[in-house]
Amino acid sequence: xxxxxxxxxxxxxxxxxxxxxxxxxxxxxxxxxxxxxxxxxxxxxxxxxxxxxxxxxxxxxxxxxxxxxxxxxxxxxxxxxxxxxxxxxxxxxxxxxxxxxxxxxxxxxxxxx
Amino acid sequence: xxxxxxxxxxxxxxxxxxxxxxxxxxxxxxxxxxxxxxxxxxxxxxxxxxxxxxxxxxxxxxxxxxxxxxxxxxxxxxxxxxxxxxxxxxxxxxxxxxxxxxxxxxxxxxxx
Numbered sequence: 001x002x003x004x005x006x007x008x009x010x011x012x013x014x015x016x017x018x019x020x021x022x023x024x025x026x027x028x029x030x031x032x033x034x035x036x037x038x039x040x041x042x043x044x045x046x047x048x049x050x051x052x053x054x055x056x057x058x059x060x061x062x063x064x065x066x067x068x069x070x071x072x073x074x075x076x077x078x079x080x081x082x083x084x085x086x087x088x089x090x091x092x093x094x095x096x097x098x099x100x101x102x103x104x105x106x107x108x109x110x111x112x113x
Numbered sequence: 114x115x116x117x118x119x120x121x122x123x124x125x126x127x128x129x130x131x132x133x134x135x136x137x138x139x140x141x142x143x144x145x146x147x148x149x150x151x152x153x154x155x156x157x158x159x160x161x162x163x164x165x166x167x168x169x170x171x172x173x174x175x176x177x178x179x180x181x182x183x184x185x186x187x188x189x190x191x192x193x194x195x196x197x198x199x200x201x202x203x204x205x206x207x208x209x210x211x212x213x214x215x216x217x218x219x220x221x222x223x224x225x
Contacts, residue, residue: 006156032212044157044203046213090156092214099145099164099207100172101214105156 002027004093006104013081014112021076021107023091030096033074035065036103039087047089050074061085083111115140117217119204125223132177132191134220136204139185145207146187147214148179150200157203163187199224 005024013019025031035047048059055067065076074091091104118137126132138144145164149157159172161179169179176195180188187204204217 034213036214043218044216049213051212092157094212098170100159100162100170101147101205101207102159103149103157 004104008107010108019078025093032094034092036090119217134189136187147205149203
């Protein structure tokens with residue numbers, strides 16, 4: 001069955017630390033990949049997306065993600081986090097065989113000032 | 114631009130009562146529509162999605178159902194609510210050109 005996994009449930013970092021959040025999916029076909037962010041008390045917003053082409057995609061607020069097809073992964077990275085990055089981050093995958101879009105369970109990121 | 118209207122925004126219902134949450138999309142035609150439930154620590158759980166009028170795909174067996182009576186209307190229903198149905202329900206539309214999901218404001222359901 002198609003699934004999306006985010007193994008880091010809660011990550012705590014200090015400001016200026018580097019960030020990498022993992023996302024893996026199970027499916028052998030073509031996928032579209034997304035990272036969404038939900039700041040406290042706010043709605044989901046898109047950070048970045050990958051459809052095709054360069055597997056390293058850049059998004060808003062200094063975030064980037066790399067699609068590694070052989071590892072079925074789409075990890076989110078940021079070289080230096082800020083306190084304002086405190087939020088919950090969701091990986092999502094659109095599976096080409098259907099129109100379903102499945103989200104991971106989310107990773108809560110807490111930044112110590 | 115595309116907008117999604119969800120109502121009601123908040124709902125408190127007793128166990129065993131029926132449910133109807135409505136979602137209407139404006140600014141697009143023939144969208145793919147989705148119902149998700151968001152619960153703490155569980156992310157967004159896909160409940161139903163629809164690629165057209167009358168076409169519903171169910172992802173999770175449960176006492177909820179969905180219908181799409183019109184192109185831009187998506188309804189989530191239940192005949193008898195359970196305590197476990199409490200949660201935050203989000204309707205989403207797939208932006209055809211951008212290829213990303215666009216979310217409504219959500220409906221918070223509390224079942225007592």
